[in-house]
């Protein structure tokens with residue numbers, strides 16, 4: 001239940017999508033689970049937002065007018081340099097193997113294809129929260145675990161902190 005998560009430290013999240021409905025739907029879901037979410041509707045504004053505050057997680061659409069998600073991810077990785085690096089997750093209709101490979105090359109940690117199952121998303125966020133707040137007792141993590149979308153994330157090939165999930169097939 002969402003209310004059981006409110007005592008957990010929230011993650012800061014930036015959602016970027018040129019579809020306002022898609023962006024705000026995802027933001028509303030994440031807020032329901034206690035995360036602190038801001039929304040940008042184009043890539044240029046997203047980069048401006050990231051200059052002032054780097055969140056824990058960025059959900060980034062790929063197909064956007066102006067700067068697309070690949071360009072935003074590349075700029076974000078370059079700008080963050082040796083500082084805080086967010087998890088960058090593609091949420092996109094771009095589903096081909098070539099798209100996935102390009103997103104990995106652009107600096108995405110994970111590539112999700114729309115429509116994303118809300119249960120998978122919530123489970124994934126709880127795992128991020130566990131990884132980013134390691135002081136949470138393991139028993140509490142297990143008690144809060146949604147049990148969805150979890151153990152099938154392994155087996156990928158990208159060697160980043162969280163990138164083992166990158167090549168999960170839909």
Ligand SMILES: [Mg+2]
Nearest residue numbers: 018061063064
């Ligand atoms: Mg789009």
